Amino acid sequence: MTAVIDVHAHAAPRTLLSDLAAGRERFPGVEVRSHESTYTVAFSGGTPTRPIxxxxxxxxxxxxxxxxxxxxxxxxxxxxxxxxxxxxxxEGAAWAELLTSAVGEIAAADERLTALGTVPLQDPERAAAALVACRRAGLPGIMIATRAGGRELDDPAYTSFWEAADDTGAVVFLHPGFAGAGPRYQDFGLVNGLARLEDSTVTLARMLYAGIPARFPRARIVVAHGGAALPYVLGRLTRNHALHPQTTADPLESFARLYFDSVVFDPLTLEFLVAKAGAARVLLGSDYPFPIGDLAPREVVGQADLKDSDRTAILGQTAAELFT
Structure with a gap:
């Protein structure tokens, strides 16, 4: 039987954080403080994170x-x-390298875990070099945010990064941050409930119109949260491309090269995603350990009206091929 594989989860290295909080490890721009039984982290004098x-x-x-x-x-x-x-x-490159190593140590503690690396996305050339290093170290790929320093992932400055992903056949797991969270999202928990999805959707639309997945077909781009609104608005993006063919690449060509996780919560939505992308392009995900994640991820796959072969593909068959 095919192993069940959760492709979307997060971890933070307790030992590294403890060493930083105690001053045993030092980074000028990284401040870690103990907070009850956990930690907060601040970068370059900025606002501390939520408690980990x-x-x-x-x-x-x-x-x-x-x-x-x-x-x-x-x-x-x-x-x-x-x-x-x-x-x-x-310093960002050194931090990303240390974080990659520390998450790798977590994965090494149990054979069921596979680590993704971190890269200094604020510097495209260094990010490309770090991606290559991750692949040489045996990692299947990396996890990145939808942008860094206000620079979009379709920016020509990232060409070397996407070339590195293509050359090495790396998984690039695309995950939203808080970049889309303006003032109107501050009520009702909409930062997590909606802003992250807007962030992913805009980034993906730009990538499709820039033709990134089509231009770098060996890069295995996996998108969090079922691709956000992208599958639903794909028809509109295609219509817009028909109106502006000189300034936009065909979004359908690039959409067909994306992979999506199953963190959509609703069986009908999962059925729609499978119909749009194909079951071989949908992977089981949880977003562990966050409450906004799907912490019973197999249920939505079981409840959706899917063929048995589709369920097999989603639960782990495709992931076993990608994350090796």
Whole structure:
């Protein structure tokens, strides 16, 4: 039987954070403070992060959840709040390398875990070099945010980054941050409920119109949260391309090269995603350990009206091919 694989989860390295808080490890632009039983992190004198969720740093809790949910493998990236994109380029590169190593150590503690690397996205050339280093170290790829320093992922400055992803066949897991969270999102929990989805949708629309997935077809781009609104608005984007063919690439060509996780919560939505993208392009995800995530990820796959072969593909068949 195919192993059940959760491709969307996060982790933070307790030992590294403890060392930074105690002064045993030092980065000029990174400040870690103890907060009750966990930590907060601030970069370059900025506002501290939310307290790091216990599930991010508690390995036993994670492994217990895998057992409870019948998940046999989990792909873990870092926590985006501590990716350090606000750090100066050189320090950011050193921080990303250390964070990659620390998340790798978490994964090495249990054979069910597979780590994704972190790169200094604020510096495209250094990000490209870090991606290549991750692949040489045996990692399947990296997790990145939708932008860094106000620079969009379709910016020509990232050409070397996408070339590196293409050359190495890397997984690039695209995850939203807080970039879309303006004042109107501050009520009703809409930062998590909606702003992140807007952030992903705009980034993806730009990438499709720039033809990034089509131009770099060996880069295996995986998108969080079911692709946000992209599958639903694809028809409109296609119509807009028909009106402006000289300034936009065909979005359908690039859409067909994307992978999507299953964190959509609603069986009908999952059915729609499978109909648009194909079951072989949809992967089981949880967004562990966050409450806004799907912490019973197999249920929506079981409840959706799908063929057995589609369920097999989503639950782990495709992920086993990608994350090796």
């Amino acid at each position: 969720a216990p599930g991010l740093i508690d390995l036993d809790r994670r492994l217990g959840w895998l057992d409870e949910q019948g998940v046999e493998r989990q792909v873990i990236g870092g926590w985006l709040d501590i990716f350090g994109y606000d750090l100066p380029a050189a």
